Structures are given as C-alpha cells and as structure tokens.
Amino acid sequence: MAQSGKSTRMIWAGEDGLFSEGAITAPIYNSVAFGYEDMHQWFETALGKRQGHIYSRNTNPTVAVLEEKIRQLDGGEKATSFSTGMAAISNSLFALLTPGQRVVAIKDTYGGSNRMFIEFLPRIGVEVALCDTTDFDAIEAEVVKGCDLLYLESPTNPTLKVVDIERLANTAHAHQATVIVDNTFATPINQRPLSLGADLVVYSATKYLNGHSDVMGGLAVGNADLIDRIYHYREITGAALHPQSAYMIMRGMKTLALRIARHNENGQAVAAYLASHSKIEAVFYPGLADHPNHAIARQQMDGYGGMLSFAVKGGFDAAVTVLESLKLAHKAASLGSVGTLAGPPKTTSHVELSVEERAAAGIAEGLIRYSCGIEDTDDLLQDLEQALANVAL
Numbered sequence: 001m002a003q004s005g006k007s008t009r010m011i012w013a014g015e016d017g018l019f020s021e022g023a024i025t026a027p028i029y030n031s032v033a034f035g036y037e038d039m040h041q042w043f044e045t046a047l048g049k050r051q052g053h054i055y056s057r058n059t060n061p062t063v064a065v066l067e068e069k070i071r072q073l074d075g076g077e078k079a080t081s082f083s084t085g086m087a088a089i090s091n092s093l094f095a096l097l098t099p100g101q102r103v104v105a106i107k108d109t110y111g112g113s114n115r116m117f118i119e120f121l122p123r124i125g126v127e128v129a130l131c132d133t134t135d136f137d138a139i140e141a142e143v144v145k146g147c148d149l150l151y152l153e154s155p156t157n158p159t160l161k162v163v164d165i166e167r168l169a170n171t172a173h174a175h176q177a178t179v180i181v182d183n184t185f186a187t188p189i190n191q192r193p194l195s196l197g198a199d200l201v202v203y204s205a206t207k208y209l210n211g212h213s214d215v216m217g218g219l220a221v222g223n224a225d226l227i228d229r230i231y232h233y234r235e236i237t238g239a240a241l242h243p244q245s246a247y248m249i250m251r252g253m254k255t256l257a258l259r260i261a262r263h264n265e266n267g268q269a270v271a272a273y274l275a276s277h278s279k280i281e282a283v284f285y286p287g288l289a290d291h292p293n294h295a296i297a298r299q300q301m302d303g304y305g306g307m308l309s310f311a312v313k314g315g316f317d318a319a320v321t322v323l324e325s326l327k328l329a330h331k332a333a334s335l336g337s338v339g340t341l342a343g344p345p346k347t348t349s350h351v352e353l354s355v356e357e358r359a360a361a362g363i364a365e366g367l368i369r370y371s372c373g374i375e376d377t378d379d380l381l382q383d384l385e386q387a388l389a390n391v392a393l
C-alpha cells in the first residue's frame with residue numbers, strides 16, 4: 001500500500017479490510033457507549049490493556065477508521081481527530097504548551113490560529129513571537145532566542161505565501177523545539193510536512209479533505225508521544241468528532257486525489273488568466289513563475305492547489321462589483337469545496353483586523369480570495385471575464 005499511487009492510497013488506506021457483517025464501507029457507529037457482558041473485559045479495556053471502545057468522547061470505531069486513514073496518508077506514527085479544525089489547533093497548542101514557554105509563529109496564520117497567538121496563549125503565560133512569514137532569517141533568529149514550539153502554515157491565507165518548511169524545521173530541531181504545520185491548503189496530495197521534518201501536522205478537515213462544504217472536522221497526525229498528549233487533552237476537554245462527520249470526511253477523501261488534480265489545474269489556469277488581465281493589480285498564486293517563493297513551492301509541493309487571491313484595480317468597490325457579478329461562485333466563507341467560493345478577506349478571514357492592520361498584512365481592500373472548485377476550467381474563466389467586464393475603470 002505504501003508504494004501505491006495517490007489515488008489508490010486515498011481509497012484503500014485504513015479501509016483495506018471488511019468491516020462488521022462484511023460491510024465494505026465503514027459502518028457509522030452512532031452509539032455513545034459500548035457495552036460489556038464480561039466485567040473483567042470492560043475493566044481491562046478501560047485501563048487500555050485490551051483493544052476496544054468505552055465511550056465516544058474518547059474513541060469510536062468509525063472515527064478510528066478515519067484516524068488510521070490520515071495516519072497512513074501523512075506517514076505519521078499516530079493520529080487523532082476533533083470536532084473542527086480550530087479544535088485540532090487549539091487542543092494541540094494547549095496540550096503541548098505550559099506557562100513560561102515560548103512559541104515562534106508566522107504572522108500570516110489562519111485568523112483563528114492568529115487569535116490563539118495574540119489572545120489565548122499570552123493569557124496562560126506563553127510568550128509568542130510572530131514573524132514576517134517569508135523572512136526565514138528573522139524566523140530563525142527568533143528560534144535561536146529560545147523556542148519550545150515553531151508553528152507554521154503553508155501556503156497561507158489569503159495571500160498564498162510559501163514557507164520553507166524543511167529549512168525552518170531543521171533550525172527548530174537544533175534548538176529542541178516541536179514543529180507544527182497547518183497543511184489544510186495543500187492536503188497530503190500536494191504536500192507532506194512530516195517528510196519535510198515537521199513533528200505534527202494539523203488539518204481543518206472541513207475544507208479539502210471533506211471537500212463538499214457539508215461537514216466540519218479537524219485532524220492531527222505525527223509523532224506518537226505528541227499525539228498521545230493531544231488525545232488526552234481532547235478526551236478530557238471534549239471536542240470529539242461525530243462518527244457521522246468522520247464518515248463524511250472519509251467518503252470525501254476517497255476522491256481527494258481526483259479533486260486536487262482538478263483544483264490544481266483550475267488554480268493555475270485562473271491565476272495565469274488574471275495575471276494577464278488589464279483590470280487586475282496583483283495575483284497571488286504559488287504556481288506563477290514570478291511568485292516570490294515559487295522555487296520553494298516547486299521543491300516542497302507536488303501541486304500548487306486551488307486557492308488564489310487577486311486585487312482588482314479600483315479597490316473595494318471594484319471587488320464588490322466583481323463578486324456580485326460572479327455567477328459560478330458562492331459568495332461565502334470557507335474554501336476547498338467542489339464548488340467555487342469567493343469573498344473579500346475584509347469580511348471573512350481578516351474581519352477582526354482594522355484597515356491599517358490589513359494593510360500591514362499586505363491585504364489590499366480590493367483583494368478577493370478565490371477558492372477554485374472542480375468546475376470546467378473554461379466556465380470559470382468565462383465567468384471571471386464577464387464579471388471583470390462590469391468593472392468601470
């Protein structure tokens with residue numbers, strides 16, 4: 001299986017045997033608890049001396065299949081799951097960090113992760129240094145000053161910056177720091193951070209892994225000792241994944257390789273089209289040859305993904321015209337779905353920031369984040385063409 005191609009692995013990883021009654025797909029165990037006739041067996045299971053399930057806040061057979069699936073796909077020692085991506089991220093940080101420790105992270109993390117760094121970690125006495133995302137020398141300098149945990153995300157939201165994971169993981173390990181990478185945008189199809197040196201990978205399974213905008217979930221995969229500590233925090237604090245959601249995520253993952261191939265194609269085609277359009281000020285996509293970190297992206301990624309952003313000439317009003325003219329895009333939050341999604345970061349991922357803070361983060365008021373779906377490429381290009389025709393310059 002480890003030698004098989006990506007499409008094959010997506011389907012068979014963790015699901016290569018028969019389930020109860022010969023079922024060929026994982027049964028959804030909608031049971032809160034698991035009963036025992038033999039009190040000795042129950043006791044042994046509760047103590048972890050025997051395989052089995054006790055209570056679904058801790059473990060559940062359906063959820064366990066998904067955990068094994070992502071474990072194999074990312075090449076981790078262990079994996080665990082959560083009710084949302086933010087639960088995966090917050091539980092991992094709270095489980096691993098104690099007062100007095102120091103985190104080095106990048107400025108361009110997902111909005112919710114950024115709130116963890118500026119609001120919740122300082123509250124428990126954890127110091128956080130936020131660095132310019134692509135100034136790798138500056139990140140290394142902060143690690144050298146003292147670092148217990150290095151937190152990275154690549155590519156980033158919404159300006160698609162790319163971080164040199166291998167280089168920074170090496171520096172972090174030389175200083176005994178744990179390295180976490182949010183791999184939500186790339187998925188294991190386009191990037192495998194554990195093979196680049198990360199200790200732990202976190203996902204919002206709400207996005208590409210599920211891929212259909214109909215279920216939320218989070219995953220963490222990597223080093224066994226770290227996952228044990230994170231699992232223990234989650235089993236006590238309670239952000240468990242529902243078995244029905246676990247099933248939906250697994251069902252989505254079976255087509256992940258196919259979907260990502262189309263997302264990659266559409267991302268590249270839309271980015272190239274916009275880059276040559278007279279009404280576009282800037283396009284951010286790691287697959288463009290003039291992207292500042294294109295060389296690193298080419299090295300550490302197998303594909304550049306379906307996420308991009310672009311600034312329309314004419315600022316926020318022009319962006320509003322484009323968005324309201326798009327027919328083949330839901331104007332909604334979230335990303336990574338089969339259907340195209342578009343919106344201004346000003347109202348979604350970076351709504352908490354002031355105009356000045358957005359400017360400092362390089363997020364133009366006229367920026368549109370565009371999550372290419374898996375529609376036919378020509379249809380997306382034509383839709384953008386007619387939408388941009390409505391912008392009067």
Ligand SMILES: *Cc1c(COP(=O)(O)O)cnc(C)c1O
Nearest residue numbers: 084085086087110184204206217
């Ligand atoms: C959406 C997202 C999250 C948070 O995931 P939820 O499932 O919404 O909690 C974290 N990181 C990235 C990169 C995301 O896009």
